[in-house]
Amino acid sequence: MPDLDLDDIQGLIARGYPDLTAARYVLLQIDNAAKARGWLGGLAAQITPGPAKPGDIALNLAVTASGLNKLGLPAPTLALFSNEFTTGMTTAHRRRMLGDVGPNAPEGWLWGGPDTPAIDLLLLEFARDQTTLDRLSATTAGTFASGGVSEVLRLDATVNLDGHEHFGFADGISQPTIAGLSSRMDIPANTVQPGEFILGYPNEYGRYTARPLVDSSADPGHVLALDAEGSGNADLGRNGSYIVFRQLAQDVRAFWQFVDQATRQPDGSSDAHGRTWLAAKMVGRWPSGAPVTLTPDEDDPSLATANDFTYQYADEFGLSCPIGSHVRRSHPRDSLDPAPGTSDSVSLDKRHRLLRRGREYGPPVADVFAPAPTDDPDRGLYFVALAGNISRQFEFIQHTWVNNPKFDRLYDEPDPVVANHAAIGCNFTVPAEPVRIRFTNLPNFVTVRGGGYFFLPGIRAIKYLAALAPQT
Amino acid sequence: MVTTQAAVTVMADILPGHEAPLLQLLETAGQDAANNSLVPFGKLPTIHFARFFSMAATQDLRGQPLSARLILDADVDGSEDAFLVALCNLASDGLDTIYAHCQGYPGRAGLLDFLRDHSIPVAAKYVNTIGRTVEQVHQEAALREAIQGYLDSHASEWRCADPRRVRAAIQEFVEREPSLAWARRGVPPPEPAYIFGEAVHVALVGIAGIVLFPVILLGLPLWAFLLRRHEEADVARDITPDDTHVQALAAQEDHGVQNPFTSAGFLKPGPFRRFTGTVVLWGTNVLTRHVFNHASLIGVKTIHFARWIFIDQKRRVIFTSNYDGSLENYMDDFVDKIAWGLNASFSSGVDYPKTRWLILDGAHDEQVFKRFNLNHQLVAPFWYAAYQGMTALNIDNNAQIRAGLYGAMDETATRAWLRRL
Numbered sequence: 001m002p003d004l005d006l007d008d009i010q011g012l013i014a015r016g017y018p019d020l021t022a023a024r025y026v027l028l029q030i031d032n033a034a035k036a037r038g039w040l041g042g043l044a045a046q047i048t049p050g051p052a053k054p055g056d057i058a059l060n061l062a063v064t065a066s067g068l069n070k071l072g073l074p075a076p077t078l079a080l081f082s083n084e085f086t087t088g089m090t091t092a093h094r095r096r097m098l099g100d101v102g103p104n105a106p107e108g109w110l111w112g113g114p115d116t117p118a119i120d121l122l123l124l125e126f127a128r129d130q131t132t133l134d135r136l137s138a139t140t141a142g143t144f145a146s147g148g149v150s151e152v153l154r155l156d157a158t159v160n161l162d163g164h165e166h167f168g169f170a171d172g173i174s175q176p177t178i179a180g181l182s183s184r185m186d187i188p189a190n191t192v193q194p195g196e197f198i199l200g201y202p203n204e205y206g207r208y209t210a211r212p213l214v215d216s217s218a219d220p221g222h223v224l225a226l227d228a229e230g231s232g233n234a235d236l237g238r239n240g241s242y243i244v245f246r247q248l249a250q251d252v253r254a255f256w257q258f259v260d261q262a263t264r265q266p267d268g269s270s271d272a273h274g275r276t277w278l279a280a281k282m283v284g285r286w287p288s289g290a291p292v293t294l295t296p297d298e299d300d301p302s303l304a305t306a307n308d309f310t311y312q313y314a315d316e317f318g319l320s321c322p323i324g325s326h327v328r329r330s331h332p333r334d335s336l337d338p339a340p341g342t343s344d345s346v347s348l349d350k351r352h353r354l355l356r357r358g359r360e361y362g363p364p365v366a367d368v369f370a371p372a373p374t375d376d377p378d379r380g381l382y383f384v385a386l387a388g389n390i391s392r393q394f395e396f397i398q399h400t401w402v403n404n405p406k407f408d409r410l411y412d413e414p415d416p417v418v419a420n421h422a423a424i425g426c427n428f429t430v431p432a433e434p435v436r437i438r439f440t441n442l443p444n445f446v447t448v449r450g451g452g453y454f455f456l457p458g459i460r461a462i463k464y465l466a467a468l469a470p471q472t
Numbered sequence: 473m474v475t476t477q478a479a480v481t482v483m484a485d486i487l488p489g490h491e492a493p494l495l496q497l498l499e500t501a502g503q504d505a506a507n508n509s510l511v512p513f514g515k516l517p518t519i520h521f522a523r524f525f526s527m528a529a530t531q532d533l534r535g536q537p538l539s540a541r542l543i544l545d546a547d548v549d550g551s552e553d554a555f556l557v558a559l560c561n562l563a564s565d566g567l568d569t570i571y572a573h574c575q576g577y578p579g580r581a582g583l584l585d586f587l588r589d590h591s592i593p594v595a596a597k598y599v600n601t602i603g604r605t606v607e608q609v610h611q612e613a614a615l616r617e618a619i620q621g622y623l624d625s626h627a628s629e630w631r632c633a634d635p636r637r638v639r640a641a642i643q644e645f646v647e648r649e650p651s652l653a654w655a656r657r658g659v660p661p662p663e664p665a666y667i668f669g670e671a672v673h674v675a676l677v678g679i680a681g682i683v684l685f686p687v688i689l690l691g692l693p694l695w696a697f698l699l700r701r702h703e704e705a706d707v708a709r710d711i712t713p714d715d716t717h718v719q720a721l722a723a724q725e726d727h728g729v730q731n732p733f734t735s736a737g738f739l740k741p742g743p744f745r746r747f748t749g750t751v752v753l754w755g756t757n758v759l760t761r762h763v764f765n766h767a768s769l770i771g772v773k774t775i776h777f778a779r780w781i782f783i784d785q786k787r788r789v790i791f792t793s794n795y796d797g798s799l800e801n802y803m804d805d806f807v808d809k810i811a812w813g814l815n816a817s818f819s820s821g822v823d824y825p826k827t828r829w830l831i832l833d834g835a836h837d838e839q840v841f842k843r844f845n846l847n848h849q850l851v852a853p854f855w856y857a858a859y860q861g862m863t864a865l866n867i868d869n870n871a872q873i874r875a876g877l878y879g880a881m882d883e884t885a886t887r888a889w890l891r892r893l
Contacts, residue, residue: 083718093722097798205838266628317891338771338809348808391800399726400801406729406863434635435890438624 004180004194004201005225006050008239008458012060012124013198013386014050014181016172016357020058020126022133023157023359025245025382026140027111028121028149030070034470035148036121037071041466042143047459057136058126061462062243062454064088067120072468077236080212084390085242085453090114097399099420104448110153110247111450117152122245122454124384130158155247155450157359157382165360166250166379167279167417167445170289174307174331176353187308189333189346196393197355197386200228200238200458204351209388211237223464239458241386244354244394247361247450248418250380255279255417255445256368262439278439281430282416284327291327296320310334312341318431324413329401336408352396355386378449390453418446474662475605477520478552479545479597479779484574484590486540491526494542494573495853498524501566502854510566513856516558520606521777521794522546524570524854525734532787533741533822542574544587545734545792547777549605552591560584595750596757596817598778598793602765603662604871606858612870613862615655619645619873619893635886646877655874670762677758698744699830706740708826713846720851726798728860730776733793733802734850737821739786746786748830749820753780756817767868771809774802776864780817789821796863803842811835823847 006014017023030036040061048058063071065086068078078086089098090106090113100106106113123140127133137154144150165171177186178194195203199211213233214224224234256275259282263274276299280286286299293315294303312334315321321328328335331353334345362379387393401407402415405424414421416428421444430437457465486494497510505522506514513522522545529540548555560567560583567587571577577586622645623630630638646652681688725731739745760769769775778793795802806814815834819827825841827834835841859867869892876889 083715087719091719091722093719093725096726205836207837207839210839337773337805351804351808392804396798396800396804399798404797406796406866409865409869411866431891432631434633434638434887435623435630435893437627438620440624 004050004178004198005239005458006181008225008460009050009198010060010240010456010459011048011050011054011058012357012456013178013241013355015053017054017058017126020054020056020128021158021160022127022130024125024133024137025155025157025384026123026125026137027119027152027155028123028144029117029152030067030120030149032148033070033072035146037466037468039143039147039149040071040462042147044459044462044466047462049459054126056128056132058124059136059140060124060456062122062124062456063465064119064121064452064454066118068455068465070120071465072471073465074218074471077212077214077218080210080214081237081455082210082242082390084395085455089244089451089453094395097395097403099398099403099414099423100448100451102420102422103444104420104423106451109448109450111155112245112452113450116450119152119452121149122243122452133158155361155382157361159360159362159364159379161360161364164287165381166252166362166364167255167283168252168287169279169283169285170287170304172356173285173289173305174327176350176355178355189310189350190307192350192353196351196353196388197241199240199388200225200235203388204347211235211240213237219464221467223467224460225458236461236464237458238461240461241388241456242390243454243456244383244385244387244390245452245454246383246448248381248383249378249447249449251445251447252365252379253368253372254443258443258445260369278430281322282325282428284321284325291321292325293321293328310341310346312345316340319433322428322430323408324410324416324428326402326415326417329407329415330397332401332408352393352401354393354397356384357386358382358384380446380449386456416442420444420446420448473660474603474666475549476602477599477604477777478548478550478555479594479599479777480548480552480555481592481594481779481781482544482556482587482590483592483783484542484571484577484586486526486529486542487573487575488529488539490573491528491540494570495526497570497573498526498854502852505854505856508566510569511559511563511854512566514858515562516548516555517606518549518555518558519856520547520549520609520858521732522548522856523732523734523792523852525850525852527736527790527850532784533738538784538788539575541783542570543790545779547599547794549607553588556584556587556591560587592781592783594757594779595753595782595789596760596780598756598760598769598775599765600769600776600864601767601868601871602761604867608659608871609859609862609867611654612867612874613859615646615652615877616870616873616893618649618652623893635883635890636881638890639881639886643878655877658878659871659875674762695748696829699748700828702740702742702744703827703829706826708840709823710825710840710843711823711847713843718846721799721846721849724851724853724855728857729863730794730796730857730860731799731802732852732855732857733791733795733799734852735792735845735848736788736790736850737823737848738788739820740822745820749786749789750782752816752820753782756780767864769810770813772805773868774805774864791818794857796865803845804838807835807838807841814841821848 048054125136127136176192179191193204194201203209208229213227214236216234219234225238227233227235259275259278260270263271263278265271280292285291288299288301288304290300290303293309310333334341338344359382403419405412405414412427414426421442426442428439501508501510513519527541530538568580774796776794781790812831815827815831818824825834825837873892
């Protein structure tokens, strides 16, 4: 079990900074490569690293393929990054795979789409409160002009919903524990090899995920660590990760009005318990976070953070937690082939995990049953996930599990909460005795408003990029 | 009456210089594989899947030229010849246009004979469920749809009902529907002649095994020795797939639930590899015919049809399949579940990731294996699927719903049957 080089890992991999409740994501473009390299060199010292919990602020930096190109990374080296990263989130095939069609099409995105400015860099800023965050942002923004970069868009993620997301459900409970990263002990089924999230370490196949290795002659200053596999090359990817960043707008009113309508009593009146029950079945957890698998009929706040459960033996047919529910299909645990209920299936599940680091944005809805005001602000989730292998982890989950109307043995049921229901019809089955309760034609609740794939470099890699020779 | 499924393969040489116009023709038709004006596969109700694809002109491992090829690959109900006849009756104009680009094509009058002459046998084939026809797939899907609609419209009646009462109500509903009259008859069991025929085949295989047992026993150590010698000498180049090629493959993927997979490669040279490859595929064919013939290929349940074909005097192998889900998922499925099976059937291929003892290593190197696949994959510009939108699991579930609709069932079995809906 190789030791993790925590000092070189950016802090965002180790923690989501839960105490720093104010956050802002600043999308930047590079205007002058030489100045931008200098700017990176200066910034490297301020990047929050892995080891200790930060004080009042945290700062992390990610880069796009366009950004690496502008910084002067030679094209053959850029080609060594993953294909998903270099070709981007909005290729024709990827749109189909990710469900970015119709209302989710990149043409309508606020950022990251073909009709919006190219993005080269991403600054992730975190602070203890709004005032401190604004001060941090102002300070860093003051360095942009001389640093040859300019702001494309700033995304504020400062709303505090006390650990909940906008539909009203506790979020972020199920996170994989990275073996060797934290001293916290976790069950083996939830402990994942570091290579799944940090490049340069063994992954769940016991191999090293592909990462950009450069000839040692391209690193005369020995800034980078050497390839742990022993090739003698310098590992530009080591201690780095890929970031999947998507802005997911949530139609909170549509969600609650749907579950309300679908559970009306025979006399037409609303059933407050019934609609919360249906919403919980769709999500897979109650609003408190209690898993529907463990408490199928009523919320139970004492189980709010429960995460040590499996599906196969207690709930094979989905009578507690429907097969199609959001948490079950985005993290199936032991319930899928090759051998449901056994460690083989758990091993398979561990190869498709994400480390989530996102934040909510936009003001909460005061009354979900009142009509929306004309100037209703956008709200939702800045979905930020880290993975060593975008294709096997994020894209697989999105395509084969979440957006797949055929997930497990289903026919026409993509994720009832987050999938693109405008693109394909969405039904939702709640297994029951003697026979299922089925809801049909779910409206759309989540719309993609922006997105991109980023590379979160190790800190040495940032210094390496800062020292790149100018491309003539 | 069991209607078995045939794996039809027709291969013709493409005239030099005709590769590009032929590809253009196929791509255009492929945009509407069911109803295009060239070969409207959708009008033949016995076709499960069909594709046209081409292989570029190349050289074998000794530098001998191999001409460009056009392959028609179809999974059909009934016999191969009946299919070729029906296809010619349906689309002789379109086929004439296509095969005019091929060597030795005698013209419209000789079309059927040309197809028959250029028809090649498969070394091994896999059929998800032998005997299930296209008609059965469509019918059983319609049955499930109808039952679901019925259950939805009477939802409040079922909440506390006895499961057997629910099943009885469903039976009564089906009785009342004229369009579902066919469902009131169960699936007819296979006729004795078929069962006998299959049993004879197994028996012959068994007898051959017994007769050859001493030979096998004596030959095994020699074979194992040669195997390790070959494996140690193998050079497996791990080539980064060409980006344009990856994009071209991606462009044809994930337009629906099902995807075609088409690949070809050279066999490692030498009689040992040809012998081993032949035996492995022969064994595969026995297993897929008698063991893995209902819904699962050693645990992989997402494949509708697959085949392995030797061409060019066993210098090359073609592998094609029709499967559910994304390519990434398909490859992960195999790597995670039956890497040993992949190793056995493909390790004779040049540049396959190195194996030990035929079944170890190889595909377990997930990233190298995926690159190998990408390098050997071909685009299928014209691909038809008769029941897009249904996975193999869906189809099997529909069949189980139909099979369990009538007949005596205890309460446990009834509950299990109702869970399928």
